[in-house]
Amino acid sequence: MSVVALLEAEALDPQLELAELTEAARGDGAIVTFVGLARPESREGNAVDAVVLDHHPTLTRQSLEDIAVACAERFDVSHVRVVHRCGTVPAGEPIVFAGASSIHRRAAFDAADYLMDRLKTEAVFWKREVGDDGAQWIEPTEADFTDRERWG
């Protein structure tokens, strides 16, 4: 069993993260991963050049770790890996990698789903989309909170 939760200030390479998880998952039968990208368009349809994620010096990483540990305790998974960007992420580039491995696939699917529902609502970030129209602060949507409630 391993739980990895990283805050990455420079770049996030999903292939590298998958390779790390695959290496850890020897003996398992399933790996499920999710990669979130910075969207090039806001909810209002405006062009977005980059997403800027402000973070707290201690609580942000702690929130990632708390969610990853809770995931590992809740599901029958062998390894959990969460890597999240902070700082400026150009549109189209990865913001988050969330993955889990398990002996059978269902636990890994559920774990990845759980990781993202909690990260989307609870990870300690303050995000703004930056484009030609200026900067727009983002908060979780009602759908995000509804998804989070599925897990109790």
Added chain:
Amino acid sequence: MRIRLYGRLADAIAPEIELTAAGSTVGEVRRRLAADHAGAANSLARSRALIADRAVDDGQTVGESDELEFLPPVSGG
């Protein structure tokens, strides 16, 4: 004392400010900031207050050496 602000508050006020507030309560500091920065009043009202990474309520008295933080609701990841 030093006050750290995040997200919309850092944008509207500053990421970090110095304030003479020793002996005041957290709520008094919150109201003073809101009075000085009307555009941030709503975010301040919705923000959690922390000292040394621990949540404190508005009745808590702050000392000169305390570092008070106001965290608006998070965006999530």
